[in-house]
Amino acid sequence: MSTTGKLELLSVNKSFVGAETNHVLADIDLNISPGQFVTIIGPSGCGKSTLLKIVAGLDQDYTGSVFINDQEVSDPSRDKGFIFQEHRLFPWLTVEQNIAADLSLRSSEVRQKVDEMIALVRLDGYEKAYPKQLSGGMSQRVAIARALMRSPQVLLLDEPFGALDAFTRTHMQEALLDIWRTNRTTMMLVTHDLDEAVFLSEKIVVMDARPGRVKQTIVNDLPYPRTRYGAGFQELRSLVLRALEQPGETDESWTI
């Protein structure tokens, strides 16, 4: 079930034309190799979520190109799994029905894959539960299972743990790494949480706001499994923090 895609962004630009033109994304170039875990971090308004929506094909109002395995992205599709900030499960479907979604659980092939996914996200015993009976972390795990069910080339995660409490978030980060280690799906995760970026990814893309652009790309080669206490972790964390706080070239009018 491991399918991993190469992701390539070539001078992606997006602007809102209003009273004054607002450059949301300026010349974003990005390369993500197959199986890589990349996080995008930046202040709010830097266009990081917009960038993810463009890769997903959900936002088609931009210039430039996005390639997945050298195929240009135009529409949303199953080979780009997307995890929203909220779980967005169908409230009228049980856990297993949500994971199957439009596929029929009566097919033995689907059944088997759904069971595999439930085991992968450790939700055994909750197959027949409705979303209202699940905690935030469990719901998000169902959402992840639903995306992975389609064997995506790349999994796009838009601040997936932002709405969870600190304990659940830490737990979910470990769960996600676990899934990534077994599945090796290419991961592109947007966050505003420094620790999350340092803990999870192999590459950290630091973005700047107004215009949204890539400020710095930091390679994170701390060995997995990582701990949050080590000197290496703290050192890298400061590095990312410095990159975030460093004034950009066009940053003469900083506003909050």
Add this chain to the structure above:
Amino acid sequence: MKISKKWWKGAIIPVTVLLLWQLASFTGAADPKLFPAPSSIFGDFYSMLLSGELYYHIRISIVRAALGFLLGGSLGLLIGLLVGMYVKVEEFVDPTVQMLRTVPLLAITPLFILWFGFGELSKVLLIAMGAFFPLYLNTFLGVRNVDKKLYDVARVLEFSRFKQITKLMLPGALPNILLGLRLSLSVAWLCLVVAELMGADSGVGFLIQDARSYVRTGAVFVGIFIFAAVGKLADSVVRLLERKWLRWQDNYRG
């Protein structure tokens, strides 16, 4: 389910009223011409049941209501879905429907009689018209109330148009559709009474009208009771469906 344990709470008020009523008849405080004792009404009910009179009228009324409800309700559901799904259809259809909706049904009744006569057709069409609006409005509302964010999910998961309707739109709109169904049923029942009181030679409405002209007050009460009982029964069936199909809802339950 908790119903079996709690049903008696709902029975306290009607049972008390019946007892007081019986007592008032017994002591002669109530005029038997206007308020026959519950026991005598039950006697009327029993004899009408035995003679087959009751069954005959109920059957006719139910067939009328069912035909009208099926016709109007299914049209309301279908057009409500279409209007909810396509803004283009909404722009063309909704203003007209909203305009027609404000016309009181009683005002249209004479016109229906002129057009379709006193026969079954005018009755069924009147009921259909009444049943149409609640289902139309609530289906439309239901489709528009489906969380927009879930449509993004359907896009990402590449739902076919058909799956989008069956897996997202219909279940999302179901709470409203079922509410519309309940309202439509009660309106259909109401219109049935209007249609049958207006001029009919059979049906529970006729039974009431006929009993009134012969001052068979007990039979009038039996007719009213039948309307109440069948109406409540139909409503209970839909509520049962609600409980079965809307288990997933996470709402305040009092």
